[in-house]
Amino acid sequence: MQDDLSAIATLAKVSKRLAGKPVLDGLTLKIRAGEVTALLGPNGAGKTTSVGLLTGRLQPDTGTVRLFGLDPTRPAARSRMGVMLQSAGLPDVMTVFELVTLQSGYYPNPRPVAETLAIAGLSDLAKRRCGALSGGQARRVHYRLAICGRPALLVLDEPTAALDRVSRQALWATVRAAADDGTAILLTTHDLAEADALADRVLVMDRGRIVADDSPAALRARAGGSVVRCRTMLPPALLLALPAVREAGPDGTDQRIITGDAVATVRALCSADPNLADLRIADAALEDAIAALLGPDRRIAA
């Protein structure tokens, strides 16, 4: 692992307890140059803690954290990283221009401020105070603050949470452009469509460990071909015994069945439950693949 030169950020055998509870349990995680990595997992899986460690705000109890070969608590390690945190705010009384100028000054080789503001049209807001921005505008400023220093690694923590559909699509396009320029991106998200749209690689976390590390396509394939949803009185144990079923469990009032052969499964299902209702069949989405990995009680909250 030490020899993996493409790894620009690593957590190696990291354990971390917060408020007496174990959050990370021997976690090993590598972010490689030029890759878009999505970190997925249910609440409490350890995503936020992992980002806290990588950005130098937390220290591991055991194990090591490296960012460009350095301890991320050192400012020099962070000079090649841009970070957009969901929980970060903006200073109300500073103008957008002042804030972007100040932030650019933290980096050794920043973009010109005018160029940073021009990306996706923030120039018209330059003179506005941050306190007067809408939520969506503030989010755009946060993205500019993350990229103003020409980072080699961009960390995006739930970047599109609470954004409308149009703003979300616009941000995805910007992120894809950054990835095409060779910027490595670490993305935490609850939105599986977002991971599917952006990521080269998906890391699924659960209970402080990585439970899957694969491309979105490979994860989908691993889950099987189709998802069958229906209303049925059959218990999950019986559903699991149907032909080709990989995973079955309740989803609201429905049962969700992930199967490698929808036709065989549905044929058996119909004969086992004459009162079967609301039957729907769809291609497995990334969501289903991850549900299969985590088990029915560990859903990723939407």
Add this chain to the structure above:
Amino acid sequence: MTAAALPTGIWRREAVAELKRSWRLPQFLLPTVLTPAAFYALFTLAISRTPSPAVAAASLAGYGVFAAIGPALFGFGAGVAMEREQGLIELKRVSPLPADAFVAAKLVAALAATAAAIAIIYLAAILAGVRLSAGQWLLLIALHLASTLPFGLIGLGLGMRMSGKGAVAVANALFLGSAVLGGLWVPSTMLPGWMQAVGQFAPSYHLGQLARAIVGADTIGSPAVHLVVALAMTLAASGWAWTGWRRSPA
């Protein structure tokens, strides 16, 4: 991999930004600047009508320390706690800005507020007939400005540990407690015994005694001991601030 060099001027730019920010928040700045001067004018100059220059000078020594505590405790303590709740500290901490440049910028802003506050008090004192030598003025200015440091560090430790509301409440209690128990309003010799005893644990007491020594007023104990204790308390406060910074993820 070699460490990327951070740009020069990062400390200066952060300090300028912090000064601008506090200038644009007069609702926070003005009370901390004006309150100590108003107290000095009211309690020392107005109530005793024509205080002797010696009394006015001794009082000036204490009120100057008092003037440093407000910007330090409220700017750092309550300010940092509120900025933490707004996610502003987090924004700084994930950036390459060194933590010491961040703290230094806040300190510069607090020092500027202290400087404004003590300037008004000095002016009032001169008008009331206080006369000190140039050396005494310089020492007094240095001590009053330096008083910002231990209280700023105490405030930073508070701000990193408490919610905004909690930090405001504690900062208020410390602000008034340090002034009374430290003998900044009423000389320690006139306080009840238990207050004097508790006051020993307040940095304001030792800073106040040092200031009294500078203006030639009577002091309790040797100024050298007060200096050592004040420095030790500042060191302890920096430990308290540093552990608070390390412990909190934002």
